[in-house]
Amino acid sequence: MSTDAIVLLKDDHKDMRRLFQDFQGAGDKAHVRKGDLVRKIIEALTVHTYLENEVMYPEVRKLLPDLEDDVLESYEEHHVADLLCAELYAMEPDDERFEAKTTVLIENVTHHMAEEEGDWFPKVREGLGRKQLQDLGERMQQMRATAPRTPAQPSALKKAIEAVIA
Numbered sequence: 001m002s003t004d005a006i007v008l009l010k011d012d013h014k015d016m017r018r019l020f021q022d023f024q025g026a027g028d029k030a031h032v033r034k035g036d037l038v039r040k041i042i043e044a045l046t047v048h049t050y051l052e053n054e055v056m057y058p059e060v061r062k063l064l065p066d067l068e069d070d071v072l073e074s075y076e077e078h079h080v081a082d083l084l085c086a087e088l089y090a091m092e093p094d095d096e097r098f099e100a101k102t103t104v105l106i107e108n109v110t111h112h113m114a115e116e117e118g119d120w121f122p123k124v125r126e127g128l129g130r131k132q133l134q135d136l137g138e139r140m141q142q143m144r145a146t147a148p149r150t151p152a153q154p155s156a157l158k159k160a161i162e163a164v165i166a
Contacts, residue, residue, distance in 0.1 A: 002137070003134045003137035003138045003141060004130070004133045004134055004137050005055075005056055005133045005134075005136035005137040005140060006121050006124065006125055006133060007137070008137050008140055008141065009048070009051075009052065009056070009116070009121075009140075010117065010121070012044065012047075012048045013113045013116075013117065015044060016041065016044050016045065016048070016109065016113070017110075017113075019037055019040055019041045019044060020041070020106045020109075020110065022037050023037045023038065023041065023102060023106070024106070031093040031094045032093065034093050034098070034099065034102070035092070035093030035098075038088055038093065038098075038102055041085075041102075041105070041106075042085045042088060042089055042150065042151065043149045043150065045081055045085055045105075045109065046082075046085060046147070046148050046149055046150060046151060046153075047144060047147045047148070047149060049078040049081060049082060050143075050147045050148055051140045051143055051144060051147060052074070052078065053075065053078060054143060055136055055139050055140050055143060056136060056140070057071050057074060057075060059132075059136055060124055060127075060128075063127070063128060063132070064123070064124065064127040064128070066127075067120070067123055067124070067127070070119075070120050070123070074112070074116070074120070077108065077111075077112045078112075080108055081105060081108060081109055081112070082151065084101060084104060084105040084108070085105065085151045086151040086152075087101060088101055088102060088105065089150060089151045089152065
C-alpha cells in the first residue's frame with residue numbers, strides 16, 4: 001500500500017464518491033438506508049478533513065507558499081462541509097430537510113474533490129518530492145487511527161472553532 005499523501009487522499013475521495021452514489025441511488029422512501037449512509041459519509045468526511053487540516057494543508061502552506069490561496073479556500077470549503085456534517089449528525093433521516101442538506105453536502109464536497117484532483121494535487125505533486133509526500137502520508141496514516149469520527153468529538157469541534165476564529 002502506498003503511503004503517498006496524494007494517493008491516500010484520492011483513495012478517500014473514491015470511497016466518498018461511492019457513498020454519495022449509494023445515497024443518491026437508495027430511493028425516496030429508504031430513510032433507514034439513507035441514515036446509515038449519511039453516518040458513513042459523516043465519518044469519512046470528518047476523518048478526511050481532519051487529516052488534511054492537521055497534516056496536508058499546514059505542510060503545503062509552509063513548503064509551497066505560492067499555493068496559499070488554494071489552501072485558504074480549501075480550509076473554507078472544509079468548514080462548510082463540517083457545518084453541514086454537524087447539522088446532519090443532529091438530524092433524523094426522516095426530517096424534512098435531511099435529504100436536501102445531504103444533497104448540498106454532496107455537491108459541495110464533489111466540487112472540492114474535483115478542484116483538488118484537477119488543479120491542486122498536480123501542483124502539490126510538482127512542488128513536493130516523492131519522499132515528502134510519503135512522509136506526509138505516513139503521518140496521515142498514523143493520525144487516522146485517532147482522528148475524530150463524528151462532528152461531536154472534541155478534536156472535530158476544535159477544528160470547527162478554529163475555522164471561525166482563525
